[in-house]
Amino acid sequence: MAAQLTTGAESARGIGTVVLGLAACVVAALTVGAVALPERQDLGGGMFHDRLGPADAVPGLRTPLALAWRLHRGELAGRVAGFALVGFALGSTAESLGEMMNNSTPAAREVLARIGGPRRAADAWNSSWPRRSTGCGGQKAT
Structure with missing residues (x-):
């Protein structure tokens, strides 16, 4: 059993050496290309000629x-x-809001009566939508 573990570790070490050598070759090739590139660089040039x-x-x-x-x-x-x-x-939505609340639960009808009827509910809805859409829910500045 110990011989099998040793063989596995040695083969893994061999694979690691190959991968490390391959990475070193890639880094060396990229470094040579980066050093040679500025000599051949065409500053101000492009693929197409300038069209006036x-x-x-x-x-x-x-x-x-x-x-x-x-x-x-x-x-x-x-x-x-x-x-x-x-x-x-x-x-x-505002046009049908009062009707929806009037046809809803008794609690909704009570709220509608406190507001002042279907027309006042539509007015309250229309006047509150800018605060809801902008996130300025009526907070006071400090």
Whole structure:
């Protein structure tokens, strides 16, 4: 049994030596390449030649504001569409909120009566959604 353990340890040591030698060869090859690369490096060059463009910009890019508009108009359109969708969803929810509470449990009807009816419940819902969506739940600044 002891002879088998010794043989296994010796073969593992042999494999470790091979892996270590292979890693040393890879490190040496990468080091030689890194030393030789700056001599052959073409600073300022690229795969393609420079193409000269027009001397003047198109009217849509002549000012920084025009460039900013061109770069951000897609994002602005997406945000406007998102806010419109959120507004539609919250408005639809507010219209049916009072009815849902009135048709719900007696505790919900009691809360609805304390608020002042279905219309006041919709107003409270609409006025509280900016605080819920921004995380500014009415905390006081210290």
